[in-house]
Amino acid sequence: MFSESAQPFDLSATDRVTAYGAKDFPGVEAMLPDSAFLAEDDGRFPADVVLLFVATAADLAHELATAAAAVEPGGSLWVCYPTADVDGGAPDLNRDTVASLFEANSWEPVGDAKLSAEWSAVHGRPAES
Template identity: 85%
Template sequence: MPSESAQPFEISETDRVTVYGAKNFPEVAGLLPDSAFLAEDDGRFPADVVLLFVGSAADLAHDLATAAAAVEPGGSLWVCYPTAEIDGGAPDLNRDTVASLVETNDWEPVGDAVLNSQWSAVHGRPAGK
């Protein structure tokens, strides 16, 4: 059975999970499934489920293509963003802005989730799939 933290991401025991950006946000460690591979910046690590943690719209615009390229056919992408203040700055991301950026990169937002009191996520799949 997947860990409780994996539930919002719809991760099964057999899914390969790659995570981008989590090293920048140590507070999200409890949200990650035990089997997750923490990717280095700009690497491509193919997975069934890719989690991308971003702190700003600029981070998302910069990192989305790398994370999306790591999603294997039939897989999915979760873009995780802060819904609360981080490091004293107000977040410039919300469900609508994340979904819009995901769409402009040929992905279809198919859902969203509240991960905890500080983080939410938009779930995407390749457009037309």
């Protein structure tokens, strides 16, 4: 099935999961379900749940549209980022920054989670028209 650490993503056993950026951060693959597809840059890999791993607000602004386009109707997107307490964590990236970028891209934040001591995430879905 999937590892305990994947539980914060509210995944079901049938969810198709695509992760963007996970290859760039050692150790985050342990947070992913075994069935997750690790996407290459600039590809679109449709899924019920898309996980986007980024380190800075600039990375998020650049990658958000690609990840959001991969979310199937009725699906959701998790933006995962290192906490500011971690060496190398970006102080410009936090749940408020993610929420603001979601809203600027017609998405709405619906929750957040602490994934580990080093990673946090904001959960979003397309905004209703």
